[in-house]
């Protein structure tokens with residue numbers, strides 16, 4: 711059953727109020743993303759070069775958790791934070807960024823503007839993760855440096871490309887992507903599929919819906 715973005719936020723908030731904190735949802739989401747990407751790399755992420763593009767909201771936080779799990783699997787992970795650490799929007803995302811700060815095994819770079827991203831010609835990872843924008847996207851156009859990061863993600867050839875929850879730029883409600891969009895080989899979405907994703911297999915690629923531990927009781931009063 712596909713759900714609306716508003717229903718998803720209500721279910722998430724209900725779960726949080728029951729005591730299943732958003733931090734744990736994020737942990738399960740990032741772990742599921744890391745597992746699926748490892749599968750896409752033939753079951754072994756060790757020594758693979760993986761670039762994570764992370765926004766400043768909880769979608770970015772999911773990507774940071776995936777980065778930590780992939781580093782734990784022996785991958786060589788680089789995280790581009792799209793903005794300054796001081797601009798991180800949520801407690802869960804800030805917590806995961808600070809954890810990465812204690813992991814020299816993960817390369818991190820805060821991107822203030824498009825010029826700080828590598829050129830497309832030099833961008834050749836084994837896998838790339840789009841955790842730029844999820845259900846929190848607002849407005850038609852995607853701002854910088856997010857738009858350039860999306861283009862760089864799209865430019866990669868011969869690598870596994872995964873979007874986290876929603877291909878960045880896609881309106882998960884309507885399936886519109888007027889302001890440009892990430893184009894993934896596969897998308898891992900969480901809990902239940904949001905309606906707009908089903909309309910855009912051209913952008914999502916293969917769609918996986920992964921449970922992230924939200925109690926079914928959190929859907930009470932939200933879903934029929």
Ligand SMILES: NC(=O)c1ccc[n+]([C@@H]2O[C@H](COP(=O)([O-])OP(=O)(O)OC[C@H]3O[C@@H](n4cnc5c(N)ncnc54)[C@H](OP(=O)(O)O)[C@@H]3O)[C@@H](O)[C@H]2O)c1
Nearest residue numbers: 722735766767768769843844845846847848851852853875
């Ligand atoms: N489904 C679940 O149960 C669950 C649970 C945990 C986590 N999550 C994850 O959390 C995500 C939602 O997190 P969120 O609500 O924090 O939203 P988000 O999708 O992370 O987006 C919010 C961020 O995007 C920026 N933004 C919004 N529109 C933009 C635009 N047009 N151009 C550039 N930047 C833009 C915002 O910046 P400003 O604030 O400056 O506008 C903010 O930093 C989900 O997609 C999922 O990945 C889901």
